[in-house]
Amino acid sequence: MTQPEVEPVSPRPSNLNLPNVLTTLRIVLVPFFGAALLVDGGDSGTWRTVAWVIFFVAMATDKIDGDIARARNLVTDFGKIADPIADKAITGMAFIGLSIVGEVWWWVTILVLLREWSVTLLRLSVLKRVVIAAADLGKLKTTVQGLALGLLVLPLLDPDLPSWLETPGEVLFYVAQVLLAVAVALTLWSGAEFYRGVWRQRHELRGSGKS
Template sequence: MSGTDGAAAPSNWNLPNALTVLRIVLVPFFGAALLVDGGDSATWRLVAFGLFAVAMITDKVDGDLARSRGLVTDFGKIADPIADKAITGMAFIGLSLVGEVWWWVTALVLLREWSVTLLRLSVLKRVVIAAADLGKLKTTVQALALGGLTLPLLDPDLPESLVVPGEVFWWVSQAALVVAVALTLWSGYEFFRGVWRQRHQLRGASATPPTA
């Protein structure tokens, strides 16, 4: 972010950006762990869950640090949403490959997520859409659903005492996914509506002749 009132812009070499890069680096390792033995390895599913949890935690931490310490940078503005969409996109694709999530759900969510991200990064030079509470709720529910489905909840080798809780938690995670998809589509609609309104207002303002 450019400094104001003569203040120097923060360096890209800072902790929030390092955490963002860490999330990007974790993506292939998370995907590989999730897909070991076609998703049938309980041990590697647990490893994948741990990597996903780290990514989601750092997503929260780096944003809070950047804002509280004045470390928001142009690099962070670009890399942060890419890191978010990369890890959740890998989760959707990986879970579809192992049969936990329908492919049409993955395709629908990824279309929405990347279209919003690309629009933010490419054409919104003069349009600013603040992160809405609905979008933040979407991200939280989506993370909980994907994290739950990453766990080996239906593994046939689970101890008998964990079979029923595993099934219950799997259905809870599926229900959370339904909510997450609904929030994803609605927040996407609100985003595009907000963009259209701001661009319409800007065009109207530029068309209005100056007054004497």
């Protein structure tokens, strides 16, 4: 009698892998980014540029580590938890730092951080019971938010800029403000969609008797 073939169980990937190293790097960069942004109360053009480089590297690794993890089947529980924390830490530091230097209103920062961290904590708390994939709206929010914050971190209004950069700097600053307004709207919209999705899935689980 032919025995049924048993498919081999793929070993679980180690937490010590490239995507997780990049995620950890993002977390480590947060205090350095904040310190560079706030040198001289945010008035140092040189250090604002350094802060922008750190922010750019952090946002780039956010994209790279996810792509590598999915392509090489290196998704781990550590990555699922650390990745959103790293994302919110670097953008949260940008919002707080820019509010300190007076380029983002504090009410905007508080509103965005409340949404971001409440969604992140809820996502982590229901991780094993409810599967919530990143929606396209959330990805668009992240992209617009990153563009807005990245532009605002740059010393666009630095009085020491060469005269030929003053007008482009002002234009980019107002473009960044428009992008920030769009990002805030998308943040609230995607947050509402997220909570609606969680409620719907939990309601379905209760109906099936699995909760």
